[in-house]
Amino acid sequence: MNNVCIVGAGIHPFGRHDGKTGLDLGVFAIREALSDAGLDWTDMQFGFGGSYDSGDADAVLPVLGRTGMQFINVANGCATGGSALLSGYWAIKSGESEFGVAVGFDKHPRGAFNAEPEASGLPRWYGQTGLMLTTQFFGMKIQRYMGLYGISRESLGRVAEKAYENGARTPHAWRRTPVDLDTILNSQMVSDPLTKYMFCSPAEGGTALILASERKARELGLSGPTLRGVALRTRLNGSFEVFSPSLEIRRDPSPTVLAAKAAYEMAGVGPADIDVAQLQDTESGAEIMHMAENGFCADGDQEHLLRDGATKLGGKLPVNTDGGCLACGEPIGASGLRQVYENVQQLRGRAQQRQVEGARLAYSQVYGAPGLSAVTILEGSGATRGVR
Amino acid sequence: MPSSKPVAPGLIRMKDSEAALLGGRRLSDGKIVFPMPSGPEALLHKEIELAREGSLWSFTVQRFRPKPPFDGDGDDSSFVPYAVGYVELPGQIIVESRIEVSDPVHLRIGMPMRLVLEAYRHDSDGAAVMTYAFRPANEERL
Numbered sequence: 001m002n003n004v005c006i007v008g009a010g011i012h013p014f015g016r017h018d019g020k021t022g023l024d025l026g027v028f029a030i031r032e033a034l035s036d037a038g039l040d041w042t043d044m045q046f047g048f049g050g051s052y053d054s055g056d057a058d059a060v061l062p063v064l065g066r067t068g069m070q071f072i073n074v075a076n077g078c079a080t081g082g083s084a085l086l087s088g089y090w091a092i093k094s095g096e097s098e099f100g101v102a103v104g105f106d107k108h109p110r111g112a113f114n115a116e117p118e119a120s121g122l123p124r125w126y127g128q129t130g131l132m133l134t135t136q137f138f139g140m141k142i143q144r145y146m147g148l149y150g151i152s153r154e155s156l157g158r159v160a161e162k163a164y165e166n167g168a169r170t171p172h173a174w175r176r177t178p179v180d181l182d183t184i185l186n187s188q189m190v191s192d193p194l195t196k197y198m199f200c201s202p203a204e205g206g207t208a209l210i211l212a213s214e215r216k217a218r219e220l221g222l223s224g225p226t227l228r229g230v231a232l233r234t235r236l237n238g239s240f241e242v243f244s245p246s247l248e249i250r251r252d253p254s255p256t257v258l259a260a261k262a263a264y265e266m267a268g269v270g271p272a273d274i275d276v277a278q279l280q281d282t283e284s285g286a287e288i289m290h291m292a293e294n295g296f297c298a299d300g301d302q303e304h305l306l307r308d309g310a311t312k313l314g315g316k317l318p319v320n321t322d323g324g325c326l327a328c329g330e331p332i333g334a335s336g337l338r339q340v341y342e343n344v345q346q347l348r349g350r351a352q353q354r355q356v357e358g359a360r361l362a363y364s365q366v367y368g369a370p371g372l373s374a375v376t377i378l379e380g381s382g383a384t385r386g387v388r
Numbered sequence: 389m390p391s392s393k394p395v396a397p398g399l400i401r402m403k404d405s406e407a408a409l410l411g412g413r414r415l416s417d418g419k420i421v422f423p424m425p426s427g428p429e430a431l432l433h434k435e436i437e438l439a440r441e442g443s444l445w446s447f448t449v450q451r452f453r454p455k456p457p458f459d460g461d462g463d464d465s466s467f468v469p470y471a472v473g474y475v476e477l478p479g480q481i482i483v484e485s486r487i488e489v490s491d492p493v494h495l496r497i498g499m500p501m502r503l504v505l506e507a508y509r510h511d512s513d514g515a516a517v518m519t520y521a522f523r524p525a526n527e528e529r530l
Contacts, residue, residue: 114454114455114456114457116457117457123396123399123423123426124396124457125395125396125399125519127456127457127458128395128457128458128459129395129458129460129486129508129519130450130454130458130460130470130472130486130508131472131484131485131486132454132457132458133450133454135450136448136450136472139448139449140446140447140448140472140473140474141446143446143447143448143497144445144446144497147446147497188451189449189451190451190452191448191449191450191451192447192448192449192451192492193448244484245422245423245483245484246411246421246422246423246481246482246483246484247445247474247481247482247484248481248482249476249479249480249481249482
């Protein structure tokens with residue numbers, strides 16, 4: 001059995017960083033991760049990396065050293081980071097490699113993303129007439145969900161309130177000031193029912209993870225959580241995804257449901273075993289729907305779980321302990337790896353003011369356009385102690 | 389009288405009285421698609437007129453002016469928010485559409501909707517560029 005461990009994790013704080021390129025942020029994260037692992041760049045046998053707006057991740061090579069290593073650029077929408085990690089996982093699991101890096105970085109222009117219809121195989125009129133916006137999709141997905149399952153606007157607000165509370169405790173977060181529920185609910189409406197404070201913003205950041213075979217890690221005295229489950233799935237015909245001029249009437253489960261199921265099976269655990277979870281929260285509604293899609297509750301139960309604080313720090317299942325995308329912003333290439341970085345901190349007992357006591361199994365799920373989801377389940381020693 | 393034209397060929401049929409939204413029926417299995425595919429895929433489908441009436445499946449409101457390629461009339465300062473939704477055409481397909489409504493506060497999932505044509509922008513020569521929209525069936529055209 002060739003287990004895969006994360007022996008080093010590095011991050012460049014998310015936010016806005018004038019004077020630094022996206023590449024600079026990625027290189028910074030790799031150096032931090034190598035230093036965390038106690039390894040050198042020359043030890044790396046492979047790299048998988050991606051960015052959406054900051055060029056090819058392969059550009060880290062001239063900066064860190066052209067060692068001849070295998071390096072593959074990854075482009076998979078918002079799940080780029082998750083895809084890089086998945087690729088690195090299999091590179092080691094297969095027995096072909098012992099050390100490698102998964103890296104993601106990005107630096108986006110301010111404001112909502114603008115999309116070119118042709119890039120998604122869609123006709124021009126779809127963009128011209130104002131239908132091709134990710135924000136509209138998010139608004140419509142949660143609007144229908146709220147109607148079907150009785151989720152209130154207050155619940156949307158509570159998710160954001162928690163995100164900014166957690167962000168205030170997180171050194172790598174961008175939004176580090178708590179925002180109260182009324183301010184969130186009454187802020188500018190962006191795409192009904194979602195207000196400005198319920199949406200994350202495109203941001204800048206970089207994350208890197210050093211992966212190692214468990215055997216080699218032990219041999220060298222390195223430590224770190226083990227990857228128990230890693231899965232990526234794409235959409236079915238009947239799932240509701242962004243940039244869809246039409247939908248089939250017969251509905252199918254989302255790619256998140258499929259990826260979650262595969263990852264749980266691979267890890268041999270279930271949702272009730274998870275101690276801490278990082279779920280894609282591009283906006284408040286996404287976190288609510290993803291709680292159910294990842295198996296943590298039944299549809300509609302989020303209403304009372306959020307009211308009772310079940311997903312806050314100290315709750316039954318803390319979700320997005322570093323404030324998620326809402327507090328960190330979303331540099332696409334780095335965002336999925338940021339979730340795993342946070343889980344590594346939790347499992348190594350380094351999460352300080354946001355530490356989940358006794359965390360042993362940590363879950364992360366990144367979802368993105370045009371309809372794919374990647375899930376990882378990490379296992380640590382469980383010897384972590386929470387800070388009260 | 390100023391002329392009008394569709395935003396794209398093969399999207400809508402601008403008849404004298406009844407407008408229609410065009411979809412495709414896949415020749416192999418009869419599955420309905422929207423929009424009607426173009427290019428080589430078009431050969432595998434037969435163009436059909438979709439149902440003009442359906443029910444609202446979900447909705448939101450576009451509150452800020454989208455970036456290009458959106459090319460609706462006006463600019464940031466004159467932008468008027470518009471509603472967007474999905475409308476289920478019974479037995480056929482669920483289509484995404486601009487929604488014409490006097491006030492979005494009236495929108496409810498499941499409410500009956502009816503197809504209309506909408507001049508979403510005007511050319512430099514004043515010609516109206518038409519796209520499709522759906523409107524609550526119980527609201528009169530303004």
